Amino acid sequence: MRDKKKIALITGATSGIGESTSIELASQFSLILCGRNQYKLKELSENLKDKTDVITLNFDVRDQQDVKEKIGSLDNSWKNIDVLVNNAGNAHGLDLFHEGKIEDWDMMIDTNVKGLLYVSKSVINYMIKNNKGHIINIGSIAGKEVYQKGNIYCASKFAVDAISQGMRIDLNKYNIKISQVNPGLVETNFSMVRFKNDEVRSKSVYSGVNPLIGEDVAKVISYVVNCPDNVNISDITVLAKSQASSTVVNRN
Numbered sequence: 001m002r003d004k005k006k007i008a009l010i011t012g013a014t015s016g017i018g019e020s021t022s023i024e025l026a027s028q029f030s031l032i033l034c035g036r037n038q039y040k041l042k043e044l045s046e047n048l049k050d051k052t053d054v055i056t057l058n059f060d061v062r063d064q065q066d067v068k069e070k071i072g073s074l075d076n077s078w079k080n081i082d083v084l085v086n087n088a089g090n091a092h093g094l095d096l097f098h099e100g101k102i103e104d105w106d107m108m109i110d111t112n113v114k115g116l117l118y119v120s121k122s123v124i125n126y127m128i129k130n131n132k133g134h135i136i137n138i139g140s141i142a143g144k145e146v147y148q149k150g151n152i153y154c155a156s157k158f159a160v161d162a163i164s165q166g167m168r169i170d171l172n173k174y175n176i177k178i179s180q181v182n183p184g185l186v187e188t189n190f191s192m193v194r195f196k197n198d199e200v201r202s203k204s205v206y207s208g209v210n211p212l213i214g215e216d217v218a219k220v221i222s223y224v225v226n227c228p229d230n231v232n233i234s235d236i237t238v239l240a241k242s243q244a245s246s247t248v249v250n251r252n
């Protein structure tokens, strides 16, 4: 039997910001951890099970039918999701527009935009029924400023920005809060994915920067989630001290 904590569903819980957020929220929430990597989901849920009730949902956010079925199959005691953290996403490639790869573009639009929509649609049904809920979309500084070669990743995060604004307006009368957290440089697996496991190139992104780490962003997400009910942090950008903009970074 699940104890009576509120319920948070986190996508992309198997790495980086999503994993740190799962750990950070475990003291207050029952957790629905979502990811593609079954092994990592199991490992994380094992590690957290002494702190809270945890279940896992194994799906790729790009698979609309699977998202709908897995979230739709939640037991009654897990359906009343209070907090959704739409975190799953990545950049794929860093190329001039005319040199970009269609498969990278598809991956970013399908995951960062369409995946976020599929998960939101399934969870929002429960929230509307309950007339309460809080959705935190993970945007990016790339959704606020376009930088050279950022093109489609930036477009996907600008789309998240517009989606957050649209959700906030349309869900306003259902008592649902929409927040967006926009990180700058965070040292996670993000650059390894962007640069297709090129370790040297990935490391160079953070060299001399003292970047954010997943826990830094998780703490901000926890702050946003824990504001009084009448307060909504609608949009917050979180940067390492050494980062001034998408392209201005003080490297020592």
Ligand SMILES: NC(=O)c1ccc[n+]([C@@H]2O[C@H](COP(=O)([O-])OP(=O)(O)OC[C@H]3O[C@@H](n4cnc5c(N)ncnc54)[C@H](OP(=O)(O)O)[C@@H]3O)[C@@H](O)[C@H]2O)c1
Pocket: 011, 012, 013, 014, 015, 016, 017, 018, 035, 036, 037, 059, 060, 061, 062, 087, 088, 089, 090, 091, 111, 115, 138, 139, 140, 141, 142, 182, 183, 184, 185, 186, 187, 188, 189, 190, 191, 193
């Ligand atoms: N790191 C940064 O500098 C930075 C800056 C701004 C914004 N962000 C945003 O922060 C979010 C988290 O990124 P991160 O930095 O924590 O990177 P990360 O360590 O690579 O984690 C990304 C997470 O998303 C999951 N994911 C990716 N594609 C998925 C899919 N199709 N279906 C289900 N899950 C999927 C990954 O699972 P798999 O391991 O199975 O791929 C992983 O759990 C992303 O939305 C990213 O755009 C990151």
